[in-house]
Amino acid sequence: MRTRRELPIIGQPQPERADAARNRQKIIAVAARMLAECGAERLSLDEVARAACVGVGTVYRRFGDRAGLAYALIDEQERRFQEAFLSGPPPIGPGAPPIERVTAFLHALVDRVVEQHDLFRLLELGSPKGRFGGPYGVHHTHVAALLAQVCPEHARFLADALLAPVNAHLIRFQREERGMTVAEIKAGFDVLVRGLLAR
Incomplete structure (x- = not known):
């Protein structure tokens, strides 16, 4: 059987x-x-x-490939991150309004990318299937579910739009070439979220 x-x-x-x-x-x-x-x-x-x-x-x-090895290297911190946004305290976890949760999630994800910058750059150099599977797929599902409570007709697209700038190559460029601080990058995400979801 x-x-x-x-x-x-x-x-x-x-x-x-x-x-x-x-x-x-x-x-x-x-x-x-x-x-x-x-x-x-x-x-x-x-x-x-x-x-x-x-x-x-x-x-x-x-x-x-190298991207698969990078996934393994970030695995433990990714598990802790998932626990935080799936079942941790608000605002990143349940209990806060969806827009506050999305903003807190993006702030925390920026911190993750900064902390493990080289590994995220490796992931981004992998195949599209690898790049947009794994952690990205989980992050997208989570953000889209929160956005669906506010803007259900475009939630999946808007999730991609909000996650796209959380890019290790771009964040490195912003910090090294444009002189932006992590706090300024996070503030930019706050403006982006409010602008995309203004109703």
Whole structure:
């Protein structure tokens, strides 16, 4: 009798064999060290495999590409972030009006991108499927659900419009070339939210 395949649940780790889990942790630890030492541009899956003393095929099968490895590296903070906006205290969590929650969410997401800037840049260099899947897909679903309470006819498009500027390359440019502070970037999002949702 064929059993139903379980689907992944947000925030729930998938079961792994003990040796696979050990290899995964070893690869992630090595990749995090190499990222800190060399930066995102020089992070190579082949070099990670060599430094972690595992086969190159193991790394590629487990992570696929550099974007897949970046997802794994940001995983723990992403889990905490999801817990905050799904079940944490307001204004980012339930209990605040939808527009306040969207604004708080965008502020927190800007902080995440700034904190793990190199990893988010790696994600943005991946394929469109990778770039707009994973965390982005969860973020979009959440923001669209909040916006649907205010503007249901355009909620999905507006969610993309609000998330698009939360871009590691753009935020780096804004900070380094335009001299903008993180507080100024967040203030810009406040204006954007109010302008898009003025009724």
